[in-house]
Amino acid sequence: MKRILDLRITAVERTSQTSVLLRAAAAEGALPECRPGQFAQLSVEEQGTLLRRPISIHEARDGEILFLVQEVGRGSRWLARRRAGDVVNAVLPLGHGFTCQGLGRGERVLLVGGGVGVAPLLMLGRWWREQGVEPTYLLGGRSKDHLLRLDAFREVGRVEVTTEDGSLGERGFVTDHSLLRQEEFSLIQTCGPTPMMKSVARYARQRGVPCEVSLENHMACGVGACLCCVTADREGHNRCVCTEGPVFPAELIMND
Amino acid sequence: MANLNVKIGNLELRNPVMTASGTFGYGLEFQDFVDLSELGGIIVKGTTLAPREGNPYPRMAETAGGMLNCVGLQNKGVDYFCHHIYPELRGLATNVIVNVSGSSPEDYAECARRIGELEDIPAIELNISCPNVKQGGMAFGVTAQGAATVVKAVRAAYPKTLIVKLSPNVTDITEIARAAEGEGADAVSLINTLMGMAIDAERRRRVLSIGTGGLSGPAVKPVALRMVYQVAQAVGIPVVGLGGIMTASDAVEFLLAGATAVEVGTANFIDPAVSTKIVRGIDEYLARHGFSSVTEIIGQLE
Structure with a gap:
């Protein structure tokens, strides 16, 4: 409630x-x-x-x-x-959060975060871990100073990092990271800047992996009353981010 | 406790506090925060004959003491309302009033007729003042002739209590109010939002997707209060006051200016429980000043 x-x-x-x-x-x-x-x-x-x-x-x-x-x-x-x-x-x-059940023990979930968008992934990873699903974090930032709370994430799961300037982890964007070419996941969940989430969603679609994205649209009420925070879905219908989201299946709202 | 009952046309309110259209969803969204039976009424989202997607995001900009919106009447249409939303609202222990909008007098009238068939909806609020739609909406609310045309068409199709919501984006709001009264409106409500604009200097862009939007919140209260005062002098039907009401004291000011009831809007976003706090605050005001009924203060400026 x-x-x-x-x-x-x-x-x-x-x-x-x-x-x-x-x-x-x-x-x-x-x-x-x-x-x-x-x-x-x-x-x-x-x-x-x-x-x-x-x-x-x-x-x-x-x-x-x-x-x-x-x-x-x-x-x-x-x-x-x-x-x-x-x-x-x-x-x-x-709001309607991330899917956080339904994977079996031994299945793998990839949690991709950028900037302050890493925020909801800490609790999400813990929930998965408590169900026997080991989360892998892929966190990106402009430089190592833009990667927030890496130690806290490391307590929950394996953490891989990219930075645009190469100051920590692999150089480039999260979608450039080598693990995406080498490993398989049952589910990808992401929160961060829209261009990052779009490229993560594209990767997931190409691989046939389910993907969820979390939006951070500007809001007024937060409870579905004002409809200021909407996002257009693939069919052009405006969806209320604060109640139907902020987490959406990527295929519902991203198609490019 | 003082007697808080007021009457708008045939509509009896247990107290003068309603929630403004577009700020309280269908009421259901706020049930975790307020006991809806403590409200005089709730005015649910603007409903149109056909579904509307509204305007693209971004639809909102915060401003000094207020906010702009250009939602543009997003709703699923009157059929969806009647079949899917109305059944959920029937059990609510308060007056549920539907805000009706359209793009032609015929649209307005047909939408109102359909709502009129719903037994548990005792009134409609006719929105001739939405600043965020291209056709209709405010276009009808900015001339006395336009207002008269729509109110006449709806009056012929809708027998229950008809409240007409007026736009402040006019030279003389009393003219429009009199036109609505002349065609049989049971009450007028005012003000809808004031048209405004926000610009992002850093990006050199308009903030809202369609450039302009409607301003609401405490910033508009003095304008609203002045217009309610003027209209209350100009018409014989009840006036419902709204515009920037954040506290019980604000609500009392509107009652003193001549409003029979008030609507709380943007304040619901900041405190989802504010509407019932305002009911209790009005009661406290009446007790503190020795009034036994809220009707004793309506239009009673010294």
Whole structure:
């Protein structure tokens, strides 16, 4: 069930020059159950902003919830300036997350992330691992400084990396990585910049592997009321990202 | 608790707070947050005779104290509403009002007629003021003649309570309100969004896919309040006030300006539970000032 609740920030850790990890807990009572790929609408009290900010749930377990916040505008900069003890109001959990069951033990899932789009993949990988499915992460960034929380991902699964400048892992984009030519997966799940997700979806289609993509469209309500966040599907129908998504089967919305 | 009942045409509201079309979905989306039976009514998404895809993304831009949208009446059409959505709404313990839009008087009338057949929909809100569609929509709402033509056609097809939603994008809104009243509207609601624009200087681009959109939120409240005040003086039918209502105090201001009821819109995005908080806040205001009924403050400026 979706709830409006106050979260108390318990710790803030810088993860790059332009991003932070917020650790939080329910100020009162328990956190509602959250699934991988869902998001929260966090309220922002900053002059010049009005709306909440949709932020992906990075991890939620044992009464703690984590958010990776990339500083891109006034709202996210305000969130990134929070300190331990501060209270942030949240509406959560929202949206339709990733598929996180249905693979058998020994099957392999590839989780491809770029930039702050890696956020939902941490919890997703843990869910798979708890079902005996070993996740492989393929994470990309401009340079090693743009790869967020690699150590946390390494605790969940094997991590392969690409950087555009070659400062860590293989040089190039995620879709250039050698593992894509050498290994087979039963499912690919991705979140990151649209061009990256499009090329991942193209790779998956060529290989005949099911693929899910997670969108980060701008939103107003986050609950399916305003229809501001839509994305056009392959047939030209506008789909509501905050309720039908943010995770969609790639073949539903990407065909190029 | 004060008596909060108000009446719009034949429509009895348990309190003057409704939710504005396009900001509350079909109500079902908000059931985790509010007890819908605590609301005077909910005005569900704009419905048209034929399905509409609306405008392309991006459809929204945040602005100082407000937001622009150019959704463009995306909806699955009146048949889908009647067969798939209405059955889910029948059990709701509040007034469910359908916002009806169209691109010709005939479209509006036929859509209204179909909604009129639905036993548990006691009223419609006629949208002659959507700024985000090319044909119809606001085109009918910006001239007295246009408004009269649509209201007349719908009035002939729809016997229940008819609320006409007015555009603020006009020189004299009282003229349009009087035209609607003259053709048999039971009430007018105002204001729909104010047409605006957002530009991304860094990219040197228009932010919204169609360039312009409708402004809502606290930024428009003073304009809305002024127009509600003017229209309430100009017509004899009830006025429903909306535009930037975020708090109970905002709602009370609209009632004092002459509105019989109010609609809460953009505020639902910021606090999904705000509508029922506003109901309770109005009650507290009445108690604090010693009024026993909300009707005692409607249009009662000193």
